[in-house]
Amino acid sequence: MKVDDLKLFLKVVELGSFTAAANALDLPRANVSRRIGELEQSLGTPLFHRTTRSLSLTTSGEGYVENLQKAVDLLDFANEQVSNKNNEVRGKIKIGLLPETNELVQPILFDFQDKYPHVELDIRNINNGFTDMFKQGLDIAFHGGELFDSDLVARKLLMLDKCIVASPNYLKTFGEPKTVQELKDHHIVCSRWPSGEIDNVWQFQDESVELYPKLISNNIGFVKNATVLDRGIGFIPKLLIRKELESGALVQILTELTLTQETGWLLYPQPKTLSQASRLLINKLIEETPKLV
Known part of the structure; x- marks a missing residue:
C-alpha cells in the first residue's frame, strides 16, 4: 500500500x-x-x-x-x-486570500518562495476563511471580521481602519453628505459579512446609522469597484483603497468622524498537523503583514 x-x-x-x-x-x-x-x-x-x-x-x-x-x-x-x-524546505502550501488582498500579500509570498524555492504555493481566492479552509483543504487562510467557533487557530494580524468614500463624479452629481444622518439620502454600496449579514449599520464613536443599500456584495473588490464607478458611497478598509485615494479615484468624506476598525486574522489548523513549510510561512506572515498598515 x-x-x-x-x-x-x-x-x-x-x-x-x-x-x-x-x-x-x-x-x-x-x-x-x-x-x-x-x-x-x-x-x-x-x-x-x-x-x-x-x-x-x-x-x-x-x-x-x-x-x-x-x-x-x-x-x-x-x-x-x-x-x-539538507537545509531544504519542501512541500506544497494551499493559501486562501480574501478579495483585494493579492497585491498586498504578494511581495511577502514571493520573498518567502525566493528563500525556499522548493516550496510550491497554491493561491486560492476565498470569501470566508472558516468555511473555505475545509471546502478547499487550505493550509492557511486569511479572514476578516468576526470569528466562528472552530478548532482552527486564529492569529490577529492587523487592525484595518475603515473610511467612508465616494467617487468625485458621484459627489458632483448627488452632493456630499455633511452628517451621518444625511447618508440615508444617498445610494449606498454595502459588504456582506461571511456570516451572511449585511454590513449596513455603520458604527461611529458617538452614533450609528442604519442604511438601505442599493448594491450588496460579499466581495469587497466588487464594493470598491462599484464605488469607483460612481454607484454610491462605500465603507471600506483604507488599506484596500490606498491607491484609489492617492490617485483621486475615491474621496474620503465625513473625515471628522472616528470610524470603526475591522480585524484581519490568519487561520490555520492546530500546530501539530502543520508541515515545516507551513509553519515557516505562518511565522513570515505574522511578522510581515502588520507592516502593511
Whole structure:
C-alpha cells in the first residue's frame, strides 16, 4: 500500500466525505473512492460504513485511524528531519486570500518562495476563511471580521481602519453628505459579512446609522469597484483603497468622524498537523503583514 493512499484515508476521515477530500486534494471523486476501496481490499476489511447520505468508520476503521495517524506523524517528522539536515524546505502550501488582498500579500509570498524555492504555493481566492479552509483543504487562510467557533487557530494580524468614500463624479452629481444622518439620502454600496449579514449599520464613536443599500456584495473588490464607478458611497478598509485615494479615484468624506476598525486574522489548523513549510510561512506572515498598515 502507498503512503499517499494512507494519507488520503486520513483526509477522508478528517473531512467526513469522499467529495470533501477530493475537493481538498484536487482529485476526482472517483479517484478517491477507488483508492479507498483498494486500501480496504489490501487490508481485508471495510473501513467505512457507506450510505447515500453519510459516511462513518467501522470498528476496524476506528482502530486503524488512531494507529495510522501516529505512524504518519512519525513518518512526516522523519522526512522533515532529513530535509532540515539538507537545509531544504519542501512541500506544497494551499493559501486562501480574501478579495483585494493579492497585491498586498504578494511581495511577502514571493520573498518567502525566493528563500525556499522548493516550496510550491497554491493561491486560492476565498470569501470566508472558516468555511473555505475545509471546502478547499487550505493550509492557511486569511479572514476578516468576526470569528466562528472552530478548532482552527486564529492569529490577529492587523487592525484595518475603515473610511467612508465616494467617487468625485458621484459627489458632483448627488452632493456630499455633511452628517451621518444625511447618508440615508444617498445610494449606498454595502459588504456582506461571511456570516451572511449585511454590513449596513455603520458604527461611529458617538452614533450609528442604519442604511438601505442599493448594491450588496460579499466581495469587497466588487464594493470598491462599484464605488469607483460612481454607484454610491462605500465603507471600506483604507488599506484596500490606498491607491484609489492617492490617485483621486475615491474621496474620503465625513473625515471628522472616528470610524470603526475591522480585524484581519490568519487561520490555520492546530500546530501539530502543520508541515515545516507551513509553519515557516505562518511565522513570515505574522511578522510581515502588520507592516502593511
